Amino acid sequence: MEADSGTVLFQHNADELMPPASMSKLMTLAVIFKALKTGQIKLEDEFLMSVNAWRNGGAPSGTSAMMVPVNTKETLEQLLQGIIVQSGNDACMAIAEGMAGNEEAFARIMTEEARKLGLTKSTFRNATGLPDPEHLTTARELALLSRHLIRDFPEYYGRFAQREYQYRKHRFINRNPILSVELGVDGLKTGYTKEAGYGIAASAKQGNRRLILVINGIERQDERKNEAVKLLEWGFKNLTEYKLFDVGEVVGQARVWGGNRMFLPLVGANGVHVAFPRLPANQRLRAEIIYMAPLKAPIAKGDVVAHLRITTPSHAVSEVPLVAAEDVPAGGVIRRGLDTLVHMAFRWAL
Template sequence: MSTARALPRLFVWPLALLVLAAAWATSARAFETTAPTAILIDVGTSRVLYEKNADEPIPPASLAKLMTVAVVFDKIARGEATKDQTFEVSEYAWRTGGAGSGGSTMFLPVGSTVSLDDLIKGLVVQSGNDAAIVMAEGLSGGIEAFAEEMNALAAKIGLSHSHFVNPHGLPAPGQQVTMRDLAVLAEYLIKTFPDEYPLFSQESFTYNKITQKNRNPLLQLGADGLKTGHTAASGYGLVASASKDGRRIVLAMSGMDSSEERAREASRLMNFGLQDFEEVTLIEANAPVGEATVRGGTSSSVTLVAEEPLKMLVPRGSLADVSRQIVDNGPLPAPVAEGQRVGWAVFSRGDETLRQVPLYAESAVPRENLFMRIADTIVGHLSWEAR
């Protein structure tokens, strides 16, 4: 839609409106969590709905495996690896992450061969430390080389305050993440690998005749991913995502004292994000929103439309008393060009202007021919004399 004639530039309020800012602040204050560090993000708008010490660096525990699987998915996407590849389970992988290690394990037998497909499932569903090591050794030649690839990809996707030393998240000097970075990582996995993402909601996986359930407590409550983690240093943490009514949220939290507290607080944060906010469409793109009067044209009016939809994510119910007014500089002198900017829609609450959206002519209105213009002038003059 081209603009043939522009109105004077209008001042347009940004989405972070003064009136709505108060509503956001009130909504955020209404929620609190016992988690020492947490963040909640609306994926569609990238808006932070809640945060608490979200940039505080902490040991990642098994949440580091999200970065590990991101590297693996990236290698598969670039043709550097295939799921039917097989790797041998080294003694180091068995001793460090296997059955006798005391940590989460896929129970890989030393000296056995295992496919990359099974390793991915063992990592995501069973949180196997042995699976992470076998993948790092098989794909990159060792832990250190794989960690370099983790950090390179982390920098590429914007994890600015995280550093990885190993693929499994066991304690290591210098290894740290933040909840904001993990939320960014979760969004990356969801958006970049949509065909792989359903794996994060797989409830169990059986390998070596041993079935283990997914540790994510939110899978039974509407979430569809992603990962839990725990060490003595990091406490109990979780990165999760859920969707409802076309909206998707991502949350990350850590530092809780028990798996029960993690499940409770994660559930509360998820419900807060899905139930306490709504996306409101104020104007549809190219949908008629009003009319402007035209003088001297083949039509006495022209339909007004907005070029882009106006959608806002707001605390639920906060726009209940918002009104819309159509303002134009009519009557518009013909000719009016299609796409000509001819007015704006003003959204307000009481005397407070919230947003102004430019409106455009949906179609052209040519000038009347000379005879009709003379007739209109005479009629207008007679109507004036008759007053």
Template sequence: MLRFFLSIFLVILLPASLLAAPIQTDAKQAVIIDHDTGIVLFEKNARDPMPPASMTKIMTVQMVLEAIDAGDLSEDTLLTISEDAWRRGGAASGASTMFLAPRSEVSVIDLLRGLIIQSGNDAAITFAERLGGSEPAFADMMTQRARELGLDSATFRNATGWPNEEHRISALDLAKLTGIQIERFPDYYDIYAERSFSWNGISQDNRNPLLGNFTGADGVKTGSTSVAGFGLVASAERNGIRRTVVLNGLTSQSERRRVAMELMTAAFDQFSILQLYENGLSMGELPVYLGKSETVGLVIRDTVTVPAHRSERRLIKARIDYVTPTAPVDAGAKLAELIISKEGVELGRYPLYASESVDRIGFFGRVATSLAQKIRG
């Protein structure tokens, strides 16, 4: 049995209406995520479960890497290629294959390269049989693990992405899964950037159209079936900033290449993460009723970041919502909320706290203050 671990990779979800513009795409489903913050920068039908084709294999890889991490497999472990894996995943199936020979023994690390670089269905089925006993049982394990990782849209019926009406995952969850894998297994993630791999005397190129064509691109996985269309999970890093793009539902390889370039270019050139406030920053003062001090300082305990398209930065607004506190006020007490919005739609609320204590004035001071209030009406 595999021993599983929780991931720390989080995705921050903002209202979809804020992320549908101002860029357009021909992809039926698309999403752009900033890796470090987990903020969704753009989405189009990204939360709807879709057929992922061979992009499924990112989850298959995740299961294998977790098995290695748990000690259930090693890179040198030899797996025997079954007749079924050879027949359904081989060249005769008409699908992507590593060209594994039946009854041969192949190391885990070679199978991983064949799975990632060559998109070998035979490699995927071989891993499924070893880790799950059968491909259907392994698919159930994939679904369970995906749900544990917070990928609630995921339902897997095989390890390869072969068309099945129930085999679904959203573009957003594929992006989240990619982020988890990059964080958990950076050394193995490097395999996604390898340009080609040879097995059984046959060399095959990595099908990711961004590798070598977009500076910083280093993964991840293509997919295509007659049901899903042409799709891609792509990730790239420039100047310490990583963005992940998922697209699907395109009509050809050439269209996938064009749209992938468009979206990844937009990911870096058109979007930025604005840090509006940082943890510990003073946020001004509030008046205090019946306090020995007339005001109390406010401090924020969050770092506030928001996504912004270059044409929309001026639309982001901030305001402080509060009720005048009555003394005594304890340091650290929540006194107000910072509200961030864009075009009237709330992006987030952040509590603001008293930076110091304020004692209450004495009896005669309270009487004088009350009289003064009545005089002022």
């Protein structure tokens, strides 16, 4: 995925439900970052490592752990590093209990936040990604979640690039295997369980271009690294920007109901520019305007009223918002009456 536009450059089974393993912690972190940004919690706040969090996510669990001693408190600042660098399940559980009372309640908040972000398929049953048959998401939704973290929490996103972390006597190395590769990788999170296989949600930036990658279900750890590197190299090498419409250039028209005119010109707020893998000379882009017709007046110039969906023969997809090029005030009684008859007769659809 190209991060700025959300263009999907390559996909395979992108909407298939899958167990995300520790990539689930991206949603755990999204909830935490939101609470930090709104002032609900602070980095200096301390969270208790309960017996439950220690036993099920700490040293006795045999899973990835930050190794916080049982019945001690640790600051959110330290726990965040334990999650991002070491994928500490104990740290996730301690924060979940501290913020929501118990991990199950925190997982419900995670799912609610997913819905607010438009992630309709994701369901979270815990804060860690440990196996649960109902704890599922998709590669597409993990990519969109990664994009949300990058765009909406720039003050915290840089933490994903932390290479190592010393906690007490433990020295942890970031589990992201491609942070050290010279591709501009600066995040995000790996995952592994026997059920899920090896996975990674990663992002890399070269110049002004940022790519987001999600893969899962890989059989071997080294194969995960190799596939991630190959896909990112392919993306940066083949990505080309196409300028389709200038600023102010009309893209198309939309039918208006109840206004002083029947049709509204649509434009891209900043023109229409998309990034796709380079097309062969004999291939063309396909574009269609998507909106719920008819649009209801009044409409203000600059309102987002439609989207331009652009696809390539290889099924790469990009959607660009289209805005009203002009104001459309409400029409008179006769105009609205005629439009009502047309609306009832033809049953406008998407």
